[in-house]
Amino acid sequence: MNKPLASSFEQIVNSRRAVRKYEQDTPFDHEAVRKAIELATLAPNSSNMQLWEFHRVISSEAREQVARCCMGQSAARMARELVVIVVRPDKWKKHAHINAGKIREAYKDQNDAKARRAHGYYEKLIPMLYNNDRFGVRGAVRKLLTFLRGLSRPTVREVSRSDVRVSIHKSAGLAAMTFMYAMKSRGYDTCPLEGFDSRRVKTCLGLPGGSEITMIIGCGKGTSDGVYSERFRVPLDEVMFEH
Incomplete structure (x- = not known):
C-alpha cells in the first residue's frame, strides 16, 4: 500500500539536511x-x-x-554535480x-x-515594473507615485528596481527549495551554498553581466559524516504568530 502523500512529504522534509560531504565511489545518476x-x-x-536558469x-x-570559487568548501569540492x-x-x-x-x-x-486584463498585465504593468535604468531613476519615480497613491488606498509599494530584484530572487529561492526536495525524494542529498565569488563563477560559466547568482547547490549521496551537527531550530513561538 502506498503511503499517504502528506506522510511521504513530511518524511522528505524531515530527512532533508544540508549535507557537506558526498560519496565519491558510488554511481551518481545525473538524470x-x-x-x-x-x-x-x-x-x-x-x-x-x-x-x-x-x-x-x-x-x-x-x-x-x-x-x-566556492572557497574550497567540501560541499562544492565533493559534489558529484553542482547546480547554479x-x-x-x-x-x-x-x-x-x-x-x-x-x-x-x-x-x-x-x-x-x-x-484584456491579462494582456494589460503583461503589456503595460510588467514593462512599467521591469523597465529600469542603471541609476534607478524610474524606480524612484514609481516609489513616489505609489506613496502618493497609498495615502488614500491600499497600494503595492515594492516597485523600485531593488524591490523587483528581491522579488526575482525570491522566486528563484522557491525553485531551489523545490529542487532540493525533489533530489531528496530520489535518494540524493544537497547543500545550498552562498559563500562563493560570484564574479568568478559567472566567468567560469560564461554568464552575461545582467545575470545574478541566487545560490549554488551541491548534489550527491551524502556520507555518514556529511551532516555536521544535530538539527537545531529556535522555538516555534519565536517565529509563528497568530493574529
Missing part, C-alpha cells in the same frame, strides 16, 4: 538532477515570469573550477512576450474582460 530541475520549474514564481556543472574540470541557480532580470521582455502569447492562445475571444 535525477534533470528530472528534479523539471519539477523545480513548476515552483510558484512572481507573475509567472520564470526569470531563472539552472546551470548544471557536471564535468570534473568545471566542478573543480567552480569549487575553487541564476536569475535573469534582463530577459523580462522576452518572457513577458511569451506569457502574453500564451494568453492569446488560451482566449478565443480576445475582447473577453479576463483576456
